[in-house]
Amino acid sequence: MVLERPQPAESSPLQLREIPEPTPGPGEIRVRVRVCGVCHTDLHIVQGELPMHKLPVVPGHQVVGRVDAVGPGAKGFKEGDRAGGIWLHSTDGSCEYCGRGQENLCLNAKFTGYDVNGGYAEAVIVPADFAYPIPPKFSDENAAPLLCAGVIGYRSLRLSGASQSDRLGLYGFGASAHIVLQIARHMGCEVYVFTRAPAHRELATKLGSAWVGDAKEQPPHELDAAIVFAPAGPIVLDALRALRKGGTVSLAGITMSPIPEMDYSLIYGERMVRSVANSTRQDARELLELAAEVPVRTAVTLYPLEDANRALVDMKHSRIEGAGVLRS
Ligand SMILES: [Zn+2]
Numbered sequence: 607m608v609l610e611r612p613q614p615a616e617s618s619p620l621q622l623r624e625i626p627e628p629t630p631g632p633g634e635i636r637v638r639v640r641v642c643g644v645c646h647t648d649l650h651i652v653q654g655e656l657p658m659h660k661l662p663v664v665p666g667h668q669v670v671g672r673v674d675a676v677g678p679g680a681k682g683f684k685e686g687d688r689a690g691g692i693w694l695h696s697t698d699g700s701c702e703y704c705g706r707g708q709e710n711l712c713l714n715a716k717f718t719g720y721d722v723n724g725g726y727a728e729a730v731i732v733p734a735d736f737a738y739p740i741p742p743k744f745s746d747e748n749a750a751p752l753l754c755a756g757v758i759g760y761r762s763l764r765l766s767g768a769s770q771s772d773r774l775g776l777y778g779f780g781a782s783a784h785i786v787l788q789i790a791r792h793m794g795c796e797v798y799v800f801t802r803a804p805a806h807r808e809l810a811t812k813l814g815s816a817w818v819g820d821a822k823e824q825p826p827h828e829l830d831a832a833i834v835f836a837p838a839g840p841i842v843l844d845a846l847r848a849l850r851k852g853g854t855v856s857l858a859g860i861t862m863s864p865i866p867e868m869d870y871s872l873i874y875g876e877r878m879v880r881s882v883a884n885s886t887r888q889d890a891r892e893l894l895e896l897a898a899e900v901p902v903r904t905a906v907t908l909y910p911l912e913d914a915n916r917a918l919v920d921m922k923h924s925r926i927e928g929a930g931v932l933r934s
């Protein structure tokens with residue numbers, strides 16, 4: 607499915623096209639795609655809410671499939687192996703951020719389905735160093751949402767500083783939050799979910815949230831940490847109002863509407879707000895290991911690849927319980 611010109615998802619911007627089969631170069635593998643998860647970032651790209659890097663482009667960065675070609679010198683995978691590809695497609699390995707161990711901030715990072723073609727396709731090229739074996743415990747479709755919703759959610763959870771027996775707030779409850787809830791509970795956190803969509807409330811309750819309410823509501827206890835998944839700036843202030851002194855609000859999204867002006871008292875008391883940008887390979891490895899240990903159960907709604915536009919519209923209107931996944 608190819609994006610030639612960004613438009614609102616409702617006007618079906620993705621078109622089914624035949625494109626030449628990609629060939630893996632040095633250090634790369636080709637993955638025959640079985641499934642690809644649908645992420646909010648895909649929606650932002652398709653609708654032109656992020657600066658465009660490449661057009662036309664094939665979106666999709668939660669790819670699970672089988673390796674069917676191995677480029678010269680590519681290590682760690684052979685034909686027939688199951689492999690996953692994520693948002694971080696490659697880094698330069700040489701900039702100041704890579705040098706600091708912050709490859710998620712690499713100045714020359716390339717992203718799957720944005721700078722290079724992604725997984726809304728039959729085949730995708732992934733550098734072997736940026737591909738991941740999928741734990742056997744997970745089916746293809748249940749693994750797909752782990753690769754971005756899970757990985758970014760995990761990094762957001764880490765950066766929120768939440769630890770055992772903390773009260774954690776999740777603002778918005780889509781693909782990422784439903785995975786984070788399970789990991790946070792496994793860590794011993796009590797989880798408070800703020801969402802309006804009935805399907806999301808139901809799933810949060812089923813997965814063991816301690817409380818479910820609206821973003822504007824004050825939860826019964828102050829929160830030690832919070833993660834904002836919804837791309838709506840005013841919610842950052844809602845989260846700060848619910849947060850204890852010294853707590854952190856981490857922002858999981860790649861974009862967000864403006865954060866309204868706020869009174870200093872909302873952040874005084876050493877409350878912190880921090881964004882989360884991309885992920886490192888270490889985040890991805892840790893998340894996959896942890897997800898298998900929990901074990902995380904992902905809720906997925908499957909769509910045929912050619913229905914990618916419909917999947918994006920359903921996600922846009924919070925009609926998917928858990929994660930949307932395209933089957934090639
Ligand atoms: Zn770099």
Ligand SMILES: [Zn+2]
Nearest residue numbers: 645647754755
């Ligand atoms: Zn994503």
